[in-house]
Structure formats: structure tokens, C-alpha cells
Amino acid sequence: MSDAPAIPHDEPHGHDAGHDDRPTAHGTVLNLGIHNGKIGMWLFLGSEVMFFTALIGAYIVLRFGQTAWPEPAETLDVPLTAANTFLLICSSVTLVWGLQSIQAGDRTRGNLGLLLTTIFGALFVGVQVYEYYGLWFGLHHPPLRPHSSLFGSCFYVMTGFHGFHVFCGVVAMAVLTVMGYKGKFGPKYEQHAAVELTGLYWHFVDLVWIILFAIVYLM
Amino acid sequence: MADKHDDHKVPLWGMFLALLVLTVAEVGLYETWSAVPALKEAIPKYALVLTILIFTLPKAMIVLVWFMHLKFEKLFVVILALCPFVFAAIAVLPTLTDVIAVKDRSMGRDIIKQEIEAQRALHDQDDEHGDDKPDPDPGSGDGATPDDTPADDDGAQTSLPTAPWLTVTRPA
Numbered sequence: 001m002s003d004a005p006a007i008p009h010d011e012p013h014g015h016d017a018g019h020d021d022r023p024t025a026h027g028t029v030l031n032l033g034i035h036n037g038k039i040g041m042w043l044f045l046g047s048e049v050m051f052f053t054a055l056i057g058a059y060i061v062l063r064f065g066q067t068a069w070p071e072p073a074e075t076l077d078v079p080l081t082a083a084n085t086f087l088l089i090c091s092s093v094t095l096v097w098g099l100q101s102i103q104a105g106d107r108t109r110g111n112l113g114l115l116l117t118t119i120f121g122a123l124f125v126g127v128q129v130y131e132y133y134g135l136w137f138g139l140h141h142p143p144l145r146p147h148s149s150l151f152g153s154c155f156y157v158m159t160g161f162h163g164f165h166v167f168c169g170v171v172a173m174a175v176l177t178v179m180g181y182k183g184k185f186g187p188k189y190e191q192h193a194a195v196e197l198t199g200l201y202w203h204f205v206d207l208v209w210i211i212l213f214a215i216v217y218l219m
Numbered sequence: 220m221a222d223k224h225d226d227h228k229v230p231l232w233g234m235f236l237a238l239l240v241l242t243v244a245e246v247g248l249y250e251t252w253s254a255v256p257a258l259k260e261a262i263p264k265y266a267l268v269l270t271i272l273i274f275t276l277p278k279a280m281i282v283l284v285w286f287m288h289l290k291f292e293k294l295f296v297v298i299l300a301l302c303p304f305v306f307a308a309i310a311v312l313p314t315l316t317d318v319i320a321v322k323d324r325s326m327g328r329d330i331i332k333q334e335i336e337a338q339r340a341l342h343d344q345d346d347e348h349g350d351d352k353p354d355p356d357p358g359s360g361d362g363a364t365p366d367d368t369p370a371d372d373d374g375a376q377t378s379l380p381t382a383p384w385l386t387v388t389r390p391a
Binding site (some may be wrong): 003032033034038039041044045046047049050053054056057058061064069072073074078079085087089090092095096097100108147194200203204206207212214217218219 | 245
């Protein structure tokens, strides 16, 4: 039998309660008043931070260690990607708007927020595919391919992995949108935890892009 | 258990406007810098990079603090969220010393040029005394240069091998 003190059932658990913090066969779950899913998502995002740090750190060392490096404005389509950055920022805003609407009990606006987020995310991926096409075949500048140069391989690895993350996020957002229109979400935390946790992932992807855009396209 | 999110409202449109303005500012700054040659000469690249980072940091903070709700989270979640960034900084910053070392290459070349000139002066001095000893360092590339032909800066830079400090030896 566990020595852990009994947890009163009427204890306020904060806004994201709904977790099971009772003693279990494998020990006692911490009584932090934090949803287990949220802890899990932040741990996952921590591993993602390290993953992108490896890529960005390697790029910084390679980029600033070289005496000669292609100027991004002469190689990449910076205005197009700036517009794409704007799309991703818009998607983050619509997601926060949608989540706040769901929390306020406004399903119509909540679902619209999720739908807009999915659309903006899909547009981002579409523009990135178009950008790759233009770079690969040299529509605006000399072709840039992974084997073209050190910059080329770094560029495709970093933006490619990020684009894959966005693609996964778009799929998740599409699923959430369908669930929303089926009336699966409500104002209680347990009823919209999936939106909040997926939103954490989505905003993280946005955060990574803000840093990637500055480092790869503007430096 | 109903949630109390009324006090967790994100100032959505203010944040959106801030992100938009900062993005336009950094892109405008970079595009202007790369399009105007006079600016390119006047403002060094590292100053531009630092300025862009100054614009990027608040953008990242807005997303992290407001959109990801860190502002409203319990301390445990905040620590959980920030730890990876601290480890990331610990992992990346020491490797930047390597960047500085590589950047020192140009400074190293200056030192090597001075050494080569010292060698040449020594060689001239020996010639004046009638000593016809061979060049002490024929591998450096400058020993073969005629004494009456001063090597210009660019010539010395391009004639140096990739890692010149490994091949230059001090005169005995």
C-alpha cells in the first residue's frame, strides 16, 4: 500500500484539471494540478527543441565559420517566404482565437478558427512546395539543390524537417476541425484538451519557423 | 469541472500586429541592406545580423509567452518549457568559439604575412653580407618571389595554402 497522503476529491485543480492523480500500482502520480497530457506535450516539445537546436546549431557553426557563403537574397526568394511567414503567423492567431472561442462556449467561431488554421497551414506547405520547385529548377535564381553546396544541403534539411512538422500539424488540425464540426469540443477542459495540446505543437512549429526564417533567409 | 479562462485572454490583435510589424521590419531591413550597395558598405554584416536577432527575439517571446500560454501556466510547466532552451544554449554557445577560431584565420594570415616579411628582410640582410644561403622556407611560396618584386596583399592572401599557419616555419 502506498504511503502517499490521500488527495481530497474537492481540492481545486486549476484550469486544466481532469488528470488522475491517485496512487497507482506503479507509484504515485505527482499532484501538480497539471494535466498529464500537457506535461507529456511539453516533454515532447523539449525533445523537439533539442532536435532543431542540433540542426540550427550546426548551421550557425557552418554558416559563420565560412569566409564565403551565398547571400540569401541572391539565392532564395525572400519576399515569397516572408509572405509565407505571415501565413503561419496568421494560423497561430486563428488557432488562439478558435481555442478562446471554444473555451467561451462559442462552437461556431471555434470551428471556424480551427478551419482557418488548417487552411493557413496547408497554404504554408503549398507555398513551401512551390518555393522548392522554383529553387530546384532555378525559376528565379540559379538552381539550388541539396548537392549544390553546403548551403543547399543545410537549407533543404532544416526547412524540409520543419515543413514535415507543419504537414503533420496540418493533418492534426484537419482531424480537429472535423471533430469540431461533429460537436466534440466544449468549454470544459476535458472537452477541448486535444485542441490546446495540439495548439501547443502548432505554436511551437511557428516559433521554430520564426527563428529559422531569420537565420536561414535573412543572415 | 468548468475552466476559468476569462482571466487568460490573450490580447490577440495586439500580438498579431506586433508580429506583423516585426516581420515586415526585419524583412525590409534585410532587403534594403542587400539592395543598396552604399548601405552594404556602411553597415557590416554582423551588425545586420544582430539587428535582425533583436527583431526576432520579441517575436519568439510573443509566441512562447502568449500563444503557448506560458504566462498563465504554473511554475512547473514554465520550468519544464524553458529547460530545453537553456540546454540548447549550453549546447550551441560553446561551439561558437569554433566559429571565432575560424574567423581568426584572417588575423592569422596577417601574422603569417608579417613573418614572411621578416623572413624576406632576413634574406635581404644575408644577401647584403654576401651569404647565398637557400631560402629557409621554400615551402611557404614566398621564398620563390623575387626580392625586387614586393608581393601585394591580395597576392599574399591568394598564394597562401588553405591552412597557412601549418606550413610556415620561423627563420632559424
